[in-house]
Amino acid sequence: MAVSLGRTIHKVSIAPGKPQFGAARLGHCEIKKGGSKGSHDRLEDDVLILLAGMVAEAQLTGRYCQRGAARDLKDVANLLCTRAASPRQHETLQRRMLSKTEHILSDAAHVEAIKTIANELLTKTTISGRLVRHHFQQAQQRKR
Numbered sequence: 001m002a003v004s005l006g007r008t009i010h011k012v013s014i015a016p017g018k019p020q021f022g023a024a025r026l027g028h029c030e031i032k033k034g035g036s037k038g039s040h041d042r043l044e045d046d047v048l049i050l051l052a053g054m055v056a057e058a059q060l061t062g063r064y065c066q067r068g069a070a071r072d073l074k075d076v077a078n079l080l081c082t083r084a085a086s087p088r089q090h091e092t093l094q095r096r097m098l099s100k101t102e103h104i105l106s107d108a109a110h111v112e113a114i115k116t117i118a119n120e121l122l123t124k125t126t127i128s129g130r131l132v133r134h135h136f137q138q139a140q141q142r143k144r
Helices: 042-061 070-081 087-105 108-124 129-142
Strands: 009-013 028-031 126-128
Touching: 009 108, 009 129, 028 042, 042 070, 042 087, 042 108, 070 087, 087 108, 108 126, 108 129, 126 129
Parallel strands: none
Antiparallel strands: 009 028, 009 126
């Protein structure tokens, strides 16, 4: 998600640890500060990036692991508090952002890139942002 939003990624890694539900626990994406070509709404981009890990994992496993994404979900809630005037607005906005993330990541090129990057991470545990960008661009070209 970060690459598609114009963010520059330093590296992506999966956290070492015991597998959960038969799959490796996902780690984090380290984004370089500044110099991004993100959209006009940085807060929305940040929320989409935070939700993308959970959504991408669900694409591979078939279900959301909210426990595994608890920190990201807490960060999403904190960000959205600045936009929502009431708990109901907050919930609506969070659902809308989750739906938007699902829609973006359901694109065939995103699905292919996610699977390729996940397979790389399972063998190497950490990959460079350059390699992530390469896989994303390759998937984009193949789906045109």
